[in-house]
Amino acid sequence: MARNPERRAALLDAAIEVLADEGARGLTFRAVDARAAVPTGTSSNYFTDRDQLLSQVAERIFVRLTPEQGAIDGALAPEPSRELLVELMQWLARRMAAQRSCYLGLFELRLEATRRPDLRERLTEVLRSDLDENIRLHLAARMPGDADTVRLLYFALTGLLLDHFTVPGMHDERALDSLIETVVHRIVPEG
Template sequence: MARNPERRAALLDAAIDVLARDGARGLTFRAVDAQAGVPAGTASNYFTGRDDLLTQAGARIHVRMTPDAEQIDTAMRPEPNRALVAELMKWLVRRMTQERTGYLAMLELRLEATRRPALQAELNRAVREELDRNIRFHLDAGLPGDADTVLTLYLAMTGLLLEHFTLPGMLPAADLDRVVETLVTRIVPGG
């Protein structure tokens, strides 16, 4: 296996682009090589097979979607209340909109996971781990609500993003902030 981390990251970014554009069925080593602009056969030197490529692409998506610590520190400066939760959820929607390709690729991976038990196990592990981290963060930051509040927000926001990215005419972008405010008001305790 080749060990150039920059090349591996570039190949994974290319795989994410292919997933978002062509779906999981279009994700081949040849398509990844072409998208990355590298010689044919390069991706096969970095990944043991298609399952490995899918799993590592999922991990790379999470890296791309996670804000850096400085951004989080800046976002957490206001008082921890429901208004801050609303701002954090709006920030989440903006970040995912900026990382649209990654979000669409993750949706493709989730669909593919229904047919690939190993991928499903890895995505279950990774998404559950991220949700648990978010719950701990929410509680440690003193934001209103409990673990069920965070779970409900997670489910509401994933549904909102699914609609926004797959049926943009159903939920216009101009309405997103208002919808996020409504969701947070209904889910997060006041005070």
């Protein structure tokens, strides 16, 4: 199996784009090779099978979606408050929108995981780790609310972004930032 980490990352990025544009059914080694503009057969030198490719795509999505540590520290620097949580959730939604292909790819992986137990196991592990880290950061920053508050915000933002990316006219009467503010004010205790 080939060991060029830059080429592997480029192939995984191409796979994310294929997932976002064509769905899981369109994710083939040939499609990834074409999207990455590499010779046919290159992907099969890096991934033993489609399941391994799908699993590594999940990990790559979270690498791309995770902000740098300095950005997190800076965002958590102000005094903890419900208003700061509104700003952080809006910032997070903008990050997701800027990485639209990653987020759509993640939706596709979630659907594919319903049919592939190994992918479901790996995706659950990756998503759970991400949620656990968000809970840890929330509590360490002494933000209002508890672990369940973070879980509810996660569920709400996931649903809002699903609608935002898949049926953008669903909430056209209200901007995403305004919806996020309402969600945070309804879920997060004051003070």
